[in-house]
Amino acid sequence: MNFAVIRNPAKNSSAPDAPNDRRDATMAWGCGRLARMKRHPYRGRDAYAPTEPSGPRPENAKRPPEFRTSLSTRRMEAAKNRMTDAASTRIPYDFLDVPPSDERCAGFEEGAGHSPRSVSRFPAAETSDSQSAWRFPKGGPCRSRVRRGSGATRLRRRGAGFRRLSRRADARLSRFDRRSARGYACPGWWICAHIRVAPGIPHERRDAANLRGARLRGGVFVFTRLLRRGGSGLLTFVAGLFGLVIGSFLNVVIHRVPLGESVAWPGSKCPKCGASISPFDNVPVLSYLVLRGKCRNCGVRIPVRYPLVEAATGALLALAAYRFGLSFELAVAVVLVVALVSLAMTDLEHRLLPNAIVGPAAACGLVLSVVARPEWWWVYPASALAAAGGFSRSRSFIRAGWGWGM
Amino acid sequence: MGMGDVKMAGMLGCFLGPYAFLAVFLGALAGATVSGVLMAAGRIGRRTHIPFGTFMSLGGLAALFIGPWMWSGYLGLF
Numbered sequence: 001m002n003f004a005v006i007r008n009p010a011k012n013s014s015a016p017d018a019p020n021d022r023r024d025a026t027m028a029w030g031c032g033r034l035a036r037m038k039r040h041p042y043r044g045r046d047a048y049a050p051t052e053p054s055g056p057r058p059e060n061a062k063r064p065p066e067f068r069t070s071l072s073t074r075r076m077e078a079a080k081n082r083m084t085d086a087a088s089t090r091i092p093y094d095f096l097d098v099p100p101s102d103e104r105c106a107g108f109e110e111g112a113g114h115s116p117r118s119v120s121r122f123p124a125a126e127t128s129d130s131q132s133a134w135r136f137p138k139g140g141p142c143r144s145r146v147r148r149g150s151g152a153t154r155l156r157r158r159g160a161g162f163r164r165l166s167r168r169a170d171a172r173l174s175r176f177d178r179r180s181a182r183g184y185a186c187p188g189w190w191i192c193a194h195i196r197v198a199p200g201i202p203h204e205r206r207d208a209a210n211l212r213g214a215r216l217r218g219g220v221f222v223f224t225r226l227l228r229r230g231g232s233g234l235l236t237f238v239a240g241l242f243g244l245v246i247g248s249f250l251n252v253v254i255h256r257v258p259l260g261e262s263v264a265w266p267g268s269k270c271p272k273c274g275a276s277i278s279p280f281d282n283v284p285v286l287s288y289l290v291l292r293g294k295c296r297n298c299g300v301r302i303p304v305r306y307p308l309v310e311a312a313t314g315a316l317l318a319l320a321a322y323r324f325g326l327s328f329e330l331a332v333a334v335v336l337v338v339a340l341v342s343l344a345m346t347d348l349e350h351r352l353l354p355n356a357i358v359g360p361a362a363a364c365g366l367v368l369s370v371v372a373r374p375e376w377w378w379v380y381p382a383s384a385l386a387a388a389g390g391f392s393r394s395r396s397f398i399r400a401g402w403g404w405g406m
Numbered sequence: 407m408g409m410g411d412v413k414m415a416g417m418l419g420c421f422l423g424p425y426a427f428l429a430v431f432l433g434a435l436a437g438a439t440v441s442g443v444l445m446a447a448g449r450i451g452r453r454t455h456i457p458f459g460t461f462m463s464l465g466g467l468a469a470l471f472i473g474p475w476m477w478s479g480y481l482g483l484f
Binding site: 316319320323332333335336337339340341343344345346347348351352353354355358359361362363365366368369376379380381383384385386387388390391392 | 408409410411412413414415416417418419420421422423424426427430455457458459460463464466467470471
């Protein structure tokens with residue numbers, strides 16, 4: 001048998017201890033998912049991953065009973081199974097992003113991945129052996145009896161909702177939750193994560209109460225869950241810089257397109273004295289600060305709109321990168337943000353929404369969003385027509401005097 | 407509100423899909439609120455043009471970033 005020796009973390013002293021609360025607390029202060037993965041006690045230990053025999057496996061060879069695939073493989077498989085299950089059994093809720101209520105807690109029973117509580121964050125197969133088979137039973141996180149441990153074990157168990165030890169420890173855990181929650185993509189997982197188990201209450205009532213309480217407690221976390229994180233810090237930063245430059249260009253667009261002038265030519269000029277602006281004076285936001293809002297040549301005030309548009313575009317593109325990560329959705333978001341900023345400002349300044357902006361943006365958006373979600377290709381043109389049609393209908397109502405007198 | 411707003415709503419539909427309705431609704435809400443406040447403060451008159459495109463683009467940004475969240479939260483009320 002040339003499988004590698006598989007070490008049992010609970011029995012082998014050279015293996016790291018099962019994760020304890022202290023470790024979790026330090027993890028909480030790390031910087032996110034990568035740091036957590038790096039500090040994962042099972043990381044890089046090939047002992048847990050099988051080395052496949054080099055030759056073809058004989059037909060009758062059984063896998064050893066303690067055969068375990070590696071952590072990441074198992075997680076990936078679980079996710080894949082869940083996805084295929086969801087896809088085959090029901091209409092995908094992808095588009096409106098609202099999972100059916102029974103799927104809100106999918107994956108929670110397995111104790112794998114979705115709940116950031118310290119125990120269930122580590123998959124059950126890895127943390128449990130005969131003496132601590134601790135995982136949620138199928139059908140819900142309910143237990144009728146408190147298993148007592150001491151020290152680290154108790155702390156560890158408390159993490160998944162046994163007894164509240166102290167207010168302070170609890171606060172630490174919830175902070176940990178908020179920190180660790182960012183990377184998880186399960187929609188509505190925070191409902192799962194806040195389920196607590198109180199012994200001695202009948203299951204149904206307990207579940208209902210837990211869900212209610214989870215909703216209430218989840219309300220605190222709404223602000224951290226508002227934007228699901230997609231992109232890295234570097235991507236966000238680069239997108240912000242890119243957005244500043246784009247915003248500088250948008251200023252030109254806002255100034256010239258409603259007047260019917262060319263965007264590209266001629267170069268930037270002071271509208272009053274006509275002096276062309278040097279590249280040094282054209283740096284987004286910074287130049288405005290350096291020049292103190294005045295033209296270098298004639299001293300005419302530069303409207304505060306210019307740095308504001310640049311900063312807003314930069315911030316919005318950074319936000320988009322943060323939210324969507326490197327994906328087609330990011331492309332859609334970038335084009336939309338650019339179009340919306342320029343349209344908002346032209347409407348504010350000239351009361352115009354130039355076709356030269358709306359038309360190309362619409363075409364671009366249609367193509368990009370169909371590329372981003374090909375299976376929903378019909379939704380975009382349909383809702384474009386519906387939005388425009390509904391709008392013009394309401395507009396004619398308003399004109400006919402049926403509206404609110406706008 | 408002119409023809410430009412209609413086209414802009416169509417453009418939002420191209421980008422956002424069904425969330426465009428949310429965007430238009432939020433824009434109308436924001437526009438009505440702001441113009442109501444300004445009207446009450448006497449800064450603008452009854453016939454002043456409201457730049458609805460500006461408000462609609464604010465609504466579009468909200469729908470882009472937190473649209474799904476708002477929608478699921480709205481459904482969660484029931």
